[in-house]
Amino acid sequence: MSAKEIMNKEEMARTLNRMVFQILEAIKSEDGFCLVGIRRGGAVLAKRMADILAKEGKKDIKIGYLDITLYRDDLTSIHDYPVLQSTEIDFDITGRNIVLVDDVIYTGRTTRAALDALIDYGRPKKILLAAFIDRGHRELPIQPDFTGRTVPTSRSEIVDVQLEEQAGCDCILINKKA
Amino acid sequence: MAYKRKDLLGMKDLTKEEILYLLETAQKFTEINERDVKKVPTLKGKTVINLFFEPSTRTRTSFEIAGKRLSADTINFTASSSSTTKGETLIDTVKNMEAMKSDIFVVRHSYSGAVKYIAEHTDAKIINAGDGLNEHPTQALLDMLTIRQSKGRLEGIEVAIIGDITHSRVARSDVWAMTKLGVNVRLFGPTTMIPKHSQVFGCRVCKSMNEAVEGADVIIMLRIQRERQGKLLIPSTKEYAKYFGLTKDKLALAKPDALVMHPGPINRGVELMSNVADGDNSGVLKQVTNGVAVRMAALYILGIGNNKGGIDENAS
Known part of the structure; x- marks a missing residue:
């Protein structure tokens, strides 16, 4: 399996910074917003976004984490038993602007599941989608509002987002499927 | 971590890892029961039949709630109002329910081993809700x-x-x-x-x-x-x-x-x-309270389980 690095630690940090400022620009400050990260990669990125916002003086941005396993449409066809992660949204999302954060957008099915899951918690004013990597091949009419980088891929490739918190280092690799 | 069995019949046969997997999954489900909308779409379209050949309120209700919170169609069957009293055999009753394309049976019976016996004679998944003096x-x-x-x-x-x-x-x-x-x-x-x-x-x-x-x-x-x-x-x-x-x-x-x-x-x-x-x-x-989460975990693990292998998708 050959792995090609498409982003390193510095590039990732810059891109995430830029995304945070794009979000700040797009949402009027008096409305405010909350971050909801999709487990597992999106949750880590959402936490980092909150840290960047805190440095910018926005310390009161609420952050939640969403596990979408129970909302997947492919539960009975996936390889092994999925491990449930916990969902932690300890604020009322009704009437708020929600920025949904995921590491990679591919078919759009994860986002679809996340939207369903989120709406079970309340009725947000607006949901925006921030995807760090957009690798194309959508199967549903879903597009991110904020994109870190668009990476053209083939279906036989795997985009591997490695994050310090989980994998021990920050980098993004493209692997050929074995 | 995985649970590859068709049924959940008892604790005696399970490994430590399988028990821990069930417990971890149940712990995750406790959160759903605290929500305003206590329902996830996970088992939509699956049919769960509560086959109770012995009276029960708590366990049956708990399984029924668990099934409904996972969006499964849950049907209760109580022996006193059924063909069992007309002399139908246990396996015939189960086969008939299975013929209606049911996915999971939750069974309670007063004879030890009756649930295992049923499990061996059906392709549907079986959860033991108490059999005689044997297991719960x-x-x-x-x-x-x-x-x-x-x-x-x-x-x-x-x-x-x-x-x-x-x-x-x-x-x-x-x-x-x-x-x-x-x-x-x-x-x-x-x-x-x-x-x-x-x-x-x-x-x-x-x-x-x-x-x-x-x-x-x-x-x-x-x-x-x-x-x-x-x-x-x-x-x-x-x-x-x-x-x-x-x-x-x-x-x-x-x-x-x-x-x-x-x-x-x-x-x-x-x-x-x-x-x-x-x-x-x-x-x-x-x-x-925990009973509901545990039963959701059991229904979820058996309900989504497939022995076909399937594909490992990088689906984001």
Whole structure:
């Protein structure tokens, strides 16, 4: 399996910074917003976004984490038993602007599941989608509002987002499927 | 972590890893039961049939709620109002239900082994909701979940199970599962209610109530089954309450933060005094709450399980 690095630690940090400022620009400050990260990669990125916002003086941005396993449409066809992660949204999302954060957008099915899951918690004013990597091949009419980088891929490739918190280092690799 | 079996029949056959996987999954489901919208679409389109050949309120309701919160269609079947009373055999009843394309059966039966027998004769997935004197696996799981939430761990915890051990499927499932997870279990009850060959359980059998309760982290009181053997094995419920019931004084011998549990329904004033059942140490209602999460986990794991292999998608 050959792995090609498409982003390193510095590039990732810059891109995430830029995304945070794009979000700040797009949402009027008096409305405010909350971050909801999709487990597992999106949750880590959402936490980092909150840290960047805190440095910018926005310390009161609420952050939640969403596990979408129970909302997947492919539960009975996936390889092994999925491990449930916990969902932690300890604020009322009704009437708020929600920025949904995921590491990679591919078919759009994860986002679809996340939207369903989120709406079970309340009725947000607006949901925006921030995807760090957009690798194309959508199967549903879903597009991110904020994109870190668009990476053209083939279906036989795997985009591997490695994050310090989980994998021990920050980098993004493209692997050929074995 | 995985659970590859078709059925959930008992704790005796499961490995430590399988039990832990069930517990971890159940812990995740507890969050759903705290939401405003207590429903996820996971088992949409699956049919779960509660086949209860023995009366039950708590367990049946718990399974029914669990199924509904996972969006499965849950149907209740009670033996008294069914063709069983017209002489249909057990397997025929099950085969007929299966022919209606049901996915999971939750079965309770008064004969030990009846649930396993059904599991061997159907392709549907079977969850044992209690068979005779044999096992009641989801009760053991909810007991362990409650203990783990309260104590933060299971390994090294001192658990006393007190009452009619011989005729308790709860005690059996608890003992099989807990000993695998490193819990130290001790048993106590009237000698007529302690199994003759209790050494197979590998736990200490106590000689007195004081010995049983002393230093315990958890006390599980079993119900005296008055409708079954209770009358023959003890002289009177009054005497039972005196020597084997858990009172505030007896509880004082256990650890100060000891957790008191009971599988229900409680005979107040017999095995458990009201001031203990409703006291600060009582985990009885927490058990019932956890019961739903445990049953959701069991239905989820069996319901989504497939033995086809499938594909590992990088689906984002």
